[in-house]
Amino acid sequence: MTGSTILAARALTMRYGRDGALVRAVDEIDLEVPAGQTVAVMGPSGCGKSTLLHLLGGLQRPTGGEIWLADHRIDAMSERALARLRRDHIGFVFQSFHLMDELTAVENVELAALLAGQSPRRARRRALHLLDRVGVADRAGHLPSALSGGQRQRVAIARALSNEPLILLADEPTGNLDSAATVEVLRLFEELRAAGQTLVVVTHDARIAAVADRMISMRDGAFADDSRLVGSAGGTGYATGTVYGSGTVYGGGR
Numbered sequence: 001m002t003g004s005t006i007l008a009a010r011a012l013t014m015r016y017g018r019d020g021a022l023v024r025a026v027d028e029i030d031l032e033v034p035a036g037q038t039v040a041v042m043g044p045s046g047c048g049k050s051t052l053l054h055l056l057g058g059l060q061r062p063t064g065g066e067i068w069l070a071d072h073r074i075d076a077m078s079e080r081a082l083a084r085l086r087r088d089h090i091g092f093v094f095q096s097f098h099l100m101d102e103l104t105a106v107e108n109v110e111l112a113a114l115l116a117g118q119s120p121r122r123a124r125r126r127a128l129h130l131l132d133r134v135g136v137a138d139r140a141g142h143l144p145s146a147l148s149g150g151q152r153q154r155v156a157i158a159r160a161l162s163n164e165p166l167i168l169l170a171d172e173p174t175g176n177l178d179s180a181a182t183v184e185v186l187r188l189f190e191e192l193r194a195a196g197q198t199l200v201v202v203t204h205d206a207r208i209a210a211v212a213d214r215m216i217s218m219r220d221g222a223f224a225d226d227s228r229l230v231g232s233a234g235g236t237g238y239a240t241g242t243v244y245g246s247g248t249v250y251g252g253g254r
């Protein structure tokens with residue numbers, strides 16, 4: 001791990017007005033994610049996990065605070081610049097896959113590579129390489145409807161990697177998968193972690209959290225706990241780190 005920060009948030013806040021009341025979905029969160037770190041975000045339903053992930057990925061604008069991806073300040077960007085940044089530097093994985101039904105597995109991945117500016121030849125080569133990497137090369141020519149849930153999610157992960165993202169953001173990636181498919185995705189995340197991919201994953205699944213370098217527990221829009229694995233890969237458990245959002249935890253993980 002290089003120790004350089006890939007993702008940072010300062011006093012990040014998202015408030016929703018509802019029935020005259022204010023919901024603080026994300027409440028003044030501070031966060032630094034070093035390059036190569038895998039972070040699991042857990043917490044009860046409604047505590048703000050998805051909102052946090054959407055803010056970090058520039059899918060939603062915060063009502064307060066700053067977000068930095070490498071040296072880009074994304075909360076202040078124009079829509080156009082933000083769309084470009086997402087396309088070129090961020091990978092997203094969602095619970096419900098979001099594959100295009102009328103495109104084959106390889107075309108789904110290839111399209112993302114093309115949109116990120118790769119030449120048609122390179123995009124096809126990269127798509128095939130990524131499908132191989134996630135273990136579904138033999139399903140490249142199949143439509144999503146002919147794939148299992150686990151295979152679909154692996155194609156979605158390949159697609160998310162097509163732009164060689166600075167960071168991969170995953171929202172409940174195993175939420176729609178059975179136990180066997182969850183294990184497949186789990187193994188894939190372990191491989192990505194070993195390859196140094198920076199990753200933030202929102203999950204209810206303790207097995208996913210167990211392969212992360214760092215686990216953040218959220219409650220009521222804030223960090224209730226922020227813990228890192230003790231030692232290096234294969235570690236011996238979690239050590240409690242900085243609590244309640246004052247929050248910078250440097251050099252965690254590997």
Ligand SMILES: Nc1ncnc2c1ncn2[C@@H]1O[C@H](COP(=O)(O)OP(=O)(O)OP(=O)(O)O)[C@@H](O)[C@H]1O
Nearest residue numbers: 016018023025043044045046047048049050051052
């Ligand atoms: N568009 C919205 N308008 C109003 N309130 C919202 C909106 N989106 C989310 N919220 C509220 O913000 C809070 C956080 O929601 P969020 O979806 O981020 O939680 P979560 O931890 O991801 O939940 P889950 O685990 O159930 O997906 C909740 O109280 C939710 O009702």
